[in-house]
Amino acid sequence: MFTLLLLAGGLRFAPTDTLTKETAIEEVVVSAPVGEGQTFADKGRAKSIDEHLLGLSKVDVVRRGSYAWEPIVNNMQTERLSLTIDGMKIFYACTDKMDPVTSYVESGNLRRISLNSGLDGNPQATGNIGGSIDLKLRRVGFDQKPSEYNASAGYESNGNVQVYGLDAAFSTHRFYTNFGTFYRHANDYKAGGSTRVRFSQFQKVNAFANAGWQIAEGHVLEGTVIYDVATDIGYPALTMDVKDARGFISSVSYRREQMQGFFGRWETKLYYNRITHDMDDTHRPDVKVHMDMPGRSRTAGLYSLLSGSPGRHNLQLNFDAYCNNLFADMTMYPRVGKPMYMLTWPDVGTFETGLSATDDIEITARHHVRLSGKLSWQTRRIGSDEGFDALGIYFPGMKRQGSSLTGRIAASYAYEVGGLRLACGTGYGTRAPTVTEQYGYFLNNIFDQYDYIGNPRLRNEKAVEANLSAGWKGSSLELKAEADAFFFTDYIAGRPETRLSPMTIGAEGVKVYQNLNHTRIVNTSLSGAWTPIEGLRLDGRISYSYGAESSGRRLPLIAPLTFAGTLHYRFRKLETQFGVRTQTANSHCAWAYGETPTAGYAVWHLGAGYTFHVRKVQTDLRAGIENLFDKDYSTYSDWNHIPQKGRNFYVNLSLQI
Amino acid sequence: MKHIFIKASLLVFAALTFSACSGDDDNGPESSGINIPEIDDECCNEEETFLAYTFLTNGFVGEIESLREQVDGKYELRVYSAAGKLHVGYNDLYFSLTKLSNGGYVRDFDITDITPLMTMTGGMSMQHSTPIGPNAVVHDKTFPAVRRAWVSFLMSSGDNGYWDLAYTLEKEGSKWRKEDTRIVVDPLAEPRVWIKSFKVGNDTFYLSLANASDFRTGNNVIKAYVSKVGTDRKQPYLLAPERFTIDIYPTMPDMGNHSSPGNEALTLQPDGSYEGRLNLSMTGTWDIHLHVKDAEGNSVAGEEGLSELFWTVVI
Numbered sequence: 001m002f003t004l005l006l007l008a009g010g011l012r013f014a015p016t017d018t019l020t021k022e023t024a025i026e027e028v029v030v031s032a033p034v035g036e037g038q039t040f041a042d043k044g045r046a047k048s049i050d051e052h053l054l055g056l057s058k059v060d061v062v063r064r065g066s067y068a069w070e071p072i073v074n075n076m077q078t079e080r081l082s083l084t085i086d087g088m089k090i091f092y093a094c095t096d097k098m099d100p101v102t103s104y105v106e107s108g109n110l111r112r113i114s115l116n117s118g119l120d121g122n123p124q125a126t127g128n129i130g131g132s133i134d135l136k137l138r139r140v141g142f143d144q145k146p147s148e149y150n151a152s153a154g155y156e157s158n159g160n161v162q163v164y165g166l167d168a169a170f171s172t173h174r175f176y177t178n179f180g181t182f183y184r185h186a187n188d189y190k191a192g193g194s195t196r197v198r199f200s201q202f203q204k205v206n207a208f209a210n211a212g213w214q215i216a217e218g219h220v221l222e223g224t225v226i227y228d229v230a231t232d233i234g235y236p237a238l239t240m241d242v243k244d245a246r247g248f249i250s251s252v253s254y255r256r257e258q259m260q261g262f263f264g265r266w267e268t269k270l271y272y273n274r275i276t277h278d279m280d281d282t283h284r285p286d287v288k289v290h291m292d293m294p295g296r297s298r299t300a301g302l303y304s305l306l307s308g309s310p311g312r313h314n315l316q317l318n319f320d321a322y323c324n325n326l327f328a329d330m331t332m333y334p335r336v337g338k339p340m341y342m343l344t345w346p347d348v349g350t351f352e353t354g355l356s357a358t359d360d361i362e363i364t365a366r367h368h369v370r371l372s373g374k375l376s377w378q379t380r381r382i383g384s385d386e387g388f389d390a391l392g393i394y395f396p397g398m399k400r401q402g403s404s405l406t407g408r409i410a411a412s413y414a415y416e417v418g419g420l421r422l423a424c425g426t427g428y429g430t431r432a433p434t435v436t437e438q439y440g441y442f443l444n445n446i447f448d449q450y451d452y453i454g455n456p457r458l459r460n461e462k463a464v465e466a467n468l469s470a471g472w473k474g475s476s477l478e479l480k481a482e483a484d485a486f487f488f489t490d491y492i493a494g495r496p497e498t499r500l501s502p503m504t505i506g507a508e509g510v511k512v513y514q515n516l517n518h519t520r521i522v523n524t525s526l527s528g529a530w531t532p533i534e535g536l537r538l539d540g541r542i543s544y545s546y547g548a549e550s551s552g553r554r555l556p557l558i559a560p561l562t563f564a565g566t567l568h569y570r571f572r573k574l575e576t577q578f579g580v581r582t583q584t585a586n587s588h589c590a591w592a593y594g595e596t597p598t599a600g601y602a603v604w605h606l607g608a609g610y611t612f613h614v615r616k617v618q619t620d621l622r623a624g625i626e627n628l629f630d631k632d633y634s635t636y637s638d639w640n641h642i643p644q645k646g647r648n649f650y651v652n653l654s655l656q657i
Numbered sequence: 658m659k660h661i662f663i664k665a666s667l668l669v670f671a672a673l674t675f676s677a678c679s680g681d682d683d684n685g686p687e688s689s690g691i692n693i694p695e696i697d698d699e700c701c702n703e704e705e706t707f708l709a710y711t712f713l714t715n716g717f718v719g720e721i722e723s724l725r726e727q728v729d730g731k732y733e734l735r736v737y738s739a740a741g742k743l744h745v746g747y748n749d750l751y752f753s754l755t756k757l758s759n760g761g762y763v764r765d766f767d768i769t770d771i772t773p774l775m776t777m778t779g780g781m782s783m784q785h786s787t788p789i790g791p792n793a794v795v796h797d798k799t800f801p802a803v804r805r806a807w808v809s810f811l812m813s814s815g816d817n818g819y820w821d822l823a824y825t826l827e828k829e830g831s832k833w834r835k836e837d838t839r840i841v842v843d844p845l846a847e848p849r850v851w852i853k854s855f856k857v858g859n860d861t862f863y864l865s866l867a868n869a870s871d872f873r874t875g876n877n878v879i880k881a882y883v884s885k886v887g888t889d890r891k892q893p894y895l896l897a898p899e900r901f902t903i904d905i906y907p908t909m910p911d912m913g914n915h916s917s918p919g920n921e922a923l924t925l926q927p928d929g930s931y932e933g934r935l936n937l938s939m940t941g942t943w944d945i946h947l948h949v950k951d952a953e954g955n956s957v958a959g960e961e962g963l964s965e966l967f968w969t970v971v972i
Contacts, residue, residue, distance in 0.1 A: 289911065332941070334911035337848060338971050340941030342874065389875025393917055393936040396876070442938070501908075501916035503938070 028055040030110040031138050042607055044622045046154025046163040046652040049102050056115050057527065057541060058131065060559055064237040064639040066159065066189055067202040068103035072637065074117060074484060074523050075545050075558045076130030079434050086137045087124040087269065088251055089322045093277040093297035095344045095436065095443045098235060104228045104247030104275060106182040106206035108165045111138040118465045118484060119427030120410035123318035123356045124303050126376045127431035129463045129486065137224055139210045140178040144171035149657045158648035159189035179209035191643030192632030199234030199241055220255040237639035238446055243280035249273040263308035272300045288505050295328035314360035321353035326435050344443055346387020348435045352378040368414040378432050379403035382439060390441060391456065398456045406430045406460055419473040427465040433458040437492050437513045444504040446640055448594020450511040451502040452494050459515050463488045479528040490515035518550035540565035556593035557637055560586045576608040586636035598641060601633035620654040700761030701802045709762050709802035713737060718751055724822065726835045731757055734826055744843045745810050746851030747865045752793060752804040762802030767827040768793035772893055773808050774837065777818040787811045788863045788884030789893040791929060809852050809865035813844040848942055850969040855949060855958030861886040862897055864947065869970045872937055879935035881923055896929045904948040905933060906962055909941055914963065940972045
């Protein structure tokens with residue numbers, strides 16, 4: 001592995017924010033002030049959240065269409081990640097994972113996206129074996145510019161994508177508010193070679209408002225509301241589309257700043273969010289049995305976070321609790337005969353509460369230690385008699401309610417001298433099964449063509465993590481090598497149960513979630529940046545991952561050898577970039593999970609950005625070409641091998657007063 | 658109307674006496690001068706009357722008015738079924754005997770010799786009967802006013818023929834026969850099929866599914882009867898003396914024959930019925946495929962898996 005790291009010459013490509021103190025934390029700025037982005041040459045404000053997520057080096061996505069990509073961190077999907085919005089728990093409402101929670105916000109809502117890799121999660125995270133992503137909301141804050149107005153518009157040729165955004169912000173010492181709206185629209189896109197990918201359209205409207213009031217010096221009340229509606233969303237990788245997916249996200253919080261004593265800051269937040277998701281197969285040809293599949297998710301919760309920096313410590317103590325309710329059902333309408341009905345998520349209520357602590361200790365300027373841990377208790381109950389009785393067929397004598405204790409603990413150490421930085425870390429954590437894994441009922445997975453049934457008797461999944469990194473930063477060269485390994489016991493995965501009969505017509509069979517003995521996932525990467533002369537920079541990152549069960553059987557959706565490199569050139573207010581992303585063939589694929597090989601590919605992109613003033617108006621103009629040579633390809637994580645976008649010209653304009 | 662009024666009075670009365678102690682003051686409120694005897698051994702007590710009345714008027718059962726019979730000018734026998742209708746396949750029949758003098762429900766009576774008869778008209782003029790249960794039994798011991806019996810009709814009334822039903826009331830050694838009375842048997846709504854037949858040698862058997870309307874998503878008791886056609890087809894087909902085991906395999910024809918696990922074969926119960934466990938994983942139309950084996954385990958009808966011998970239910 002290390003030989004590989006040493007051999008693979010690569011350069012860093014990661015537009016990270018300032019927070020680079022800890023190896024495990026990486027951030028990407030979503031809404032930078034116009035003219036102040038890290039790079040002008042990308043899509044800028046018209047970028048979707050999904051595209052921003054891809055800016056994080058350890059993140060990839062599962063694409064089921066051109067909307068609502070599912071994040072993968074360290075080669076782990078949603079089940080092994082924590083996704084929060086400003087510390088608020090939120091859960092998707094689609095049994096087929098068509099709506100990762102990142103799809104219920106817009107770039108304009110966020111200031112940045114923060115990723116804690118592995119078991120060292122953010123304070124509100126639970127179940128974060130692979131990592132925890134926190135979407136930080138864009139609040140203008142006190143004592144900023146008294147007023148600011150933003151407008152942006154974007155167009156992309158492939159799929160006729162249109163993006164429009166408008167927002168305003170007002171700030172004083174006592175009060176602030178910012179609010180805005182966003183609109184996105186896309187038709188079907190074309191794959192390389194101009195083949196139209198049917199059912200890849202979408203449309204989305206988003207509105208948000210934040211407000212803050214400083215009641216007295218150091219006493220702050222804040223509130224947020226986001227309303228997000230996506231309609232007519234096509235999922236070319238699936239057999240169904242979505243008619244309507246809407247999210248309502250709200251919170252109020254009270255914050256004490258500049259407190260005397262051990263802790264300087266104390267924030268308590270109450271929140272509520274609701275997601276409704278309605279699938280739609282009425283536009284699809286050859287539908288054997290028309291189905292309605294609505295899903296609902298409601299979450300209410302609170303957290304209370306104490307932060308302080310006494311001496312060499314940087315402490316965070318957090319208490320959180322939430323209630324979530326997931327309900328999904330399915331009605332199937334045969335051409336003749338009575339509709340068939342079942343609950344796919346049987347009205348499942350989850351209550352979870354936890355305590356977490358994090359401490360960054362700067363022992364000396366050279367030695368840093370970070371410790372974090374969380375203990376959570378969860379209880380879950382099936383609310384629907386019908387759903388309980390149906391699952392009882394498969395698990396006679398099962399209990400209707402269950403509880404479990406989960407936790408995580410992580411420690412890391414970093415040594416810095418000159419430009420050298422060496423770090424290592426370890427952690428242990430457990431996660432409770434998700435509602436799908438525990439109580440899901442005949443959820444068809446088009447990836448392997450199996451119907452999945454949850455297993456109420458699953459044990460918690462456990463994982464040990466070990467990571468190492470070595471970085472060196474010179475005057476014109478930066479290099480970093482990283483390796484991160486996860487060793488699981490009781491890994492939760494679906495296994496075929498040949499005695500059961502599938503429900504979906506044409507399905508291969510039924511899989512029931514089970515605890516596998518041992519599995520492991522190892523991620524390695526080498527990244528670097530080279531600045532030979534002022535204005536010219538070469539970034540690159542090469543990564544390789546491996547995931548397998550103890551039997552040697554491969555795990556699915558593990559990235560093959562990947563390289564991304566970009567050449568940037570900046571001249572005054574003009575920046576250009578030219579880059580490539582290439583992956584080898586995914587040949588060691590997980591056949592047992594329905595994965596089939598994908599070919600290797602290389603795609604090139606070109607972009608330029610120019611920033612200038614027109615009187616008081618700060619202006620950003622960006623344009624570029626993605627998939628320059630119109631390559632027809634799909635990656636290992638494109639669900640059912642749906643093709644990626646072919647050549648795409650984009651142009652974006654942002655204005656700020 | 659008069660009966661209903663009396664019963665309603667009884668009901669109010671019974672309700673009052675439930676909450677208060679059962680006193681000696683028996684002058685029912687607003688009894689309109691009707692003298693309700695303090696004790697009538699022939700009739701149910703107040704609590705039993707209340708329960709019987711509730712059962713017979715709860716909206717689930719309805720009277721088949723053509724089968725009502727006055728006996729000796731003293732009693733009236735009424736016959737009830739689900740919604741007052743009869744359909745192809747298994748039907749429960751309920752009988753109650755009321756005393757005309759006071760409207761009270763009589764405790765002790767029997768219903769015997771229930772005889773359904775189909776007269777085929779048109780080209781194939783012939784008569785046959787259909788499966789029935791043993792003699793009527795007390796439906797619910799908490800109110801011994803109602804007797805229950807069952808008839809499983811092979812076919813519906815219609816252009817090809819008509820059904821008559823006769824029965825005998827026995828009370829204290831006396832018998833009254835209600836002669837053949839025309840009844841209407843409706844077809845079952847498509848695609849439901851609750852009665853099936855099979856042959857073993859020269860013998861014909863009928864499989865009547867008894868509780869098709871009770872099924873829900875989840876684990877269900879499935880109850881059925883096996884009846885045998887006698888030498889005289891005009892005589893009711895009684896329960897088969899043979900002992901069978903009936904394996905079941907439920908599938909959903911609309912969902913590519915999706916099936917469910919954990920089903921248990923129907924086996925003979927002490928009361929002559931067959932009972933097993935049926936798992937239905939969702940609502941919709943289910944075919945319950947049957948495989949009938951004799952006491953030695955030999956296959957006598959149907960087969961493993963997607964047997965051609967099946968009931969169809971809709972939940």
